[in-house]
Amino acid sequence: MTIAAAPETAAAEICPHCNKAPALCVCEGIAKLDNRVGLLILQHPQEQDKGLGTARLTALHFNNAVFKIGLSWPSLTKALGRQADPKAWAVLYLGSAKPADFPDRAEIAVLDKSGAPVPHQNSALSEIEGIILLDGTWSQAKTLWWRNAWMLKCKRVALAPRRPSLYGKLRKEPRKEALSTLESAGLLISRLERRADFEAALLKTFARMLGKYTEAKKAAPARPA
């Protein structure tokens, strides 16, 4: 997908790339990252967060990324649109991982089926060919998990981020404790590929988006974002 500069549009129009109103669009200035570890973002159809949502924006950053909206797919290969081995892909775990158990204060851990870190983290991490992120509220993400049985074959990764989400107070419960989809992807792919520049590029876009969001709120406080 190519990213065109945001065209001059009427306020009611929506950017075809990020699906946001022009006041919130930050597509202009995004340079594609050449990621080796693949990214698959599955968004629940009822995900409504058009203002602060980051799923499409995240996928727009990467050459090797697929964004899909839906409830279920018969296999990872069908969801991705190309052949893939679910055992080599990792889904971001929704359960409560215990960061205290993460080896060496790592920010990412591969977990076993019971939610405990597996013994050989480095080799488990190096086997990961792609990351699956479930986008939506916590319960929507849970639904996606249960509707896609093939995810049981995938590895599970959990995050213990050292810094809190840039969302800060902008986003309310039930997700205030969690990183955005963009931040999760940035942390995972940059650590797996040892490319700190990937995360920096994503966070820069995210900060621009949050800045625009705050400006738009000030300009039209009554309008729902």
Ligand SMILES: [Zn+2]
């Ligand atoms: Zn846009």
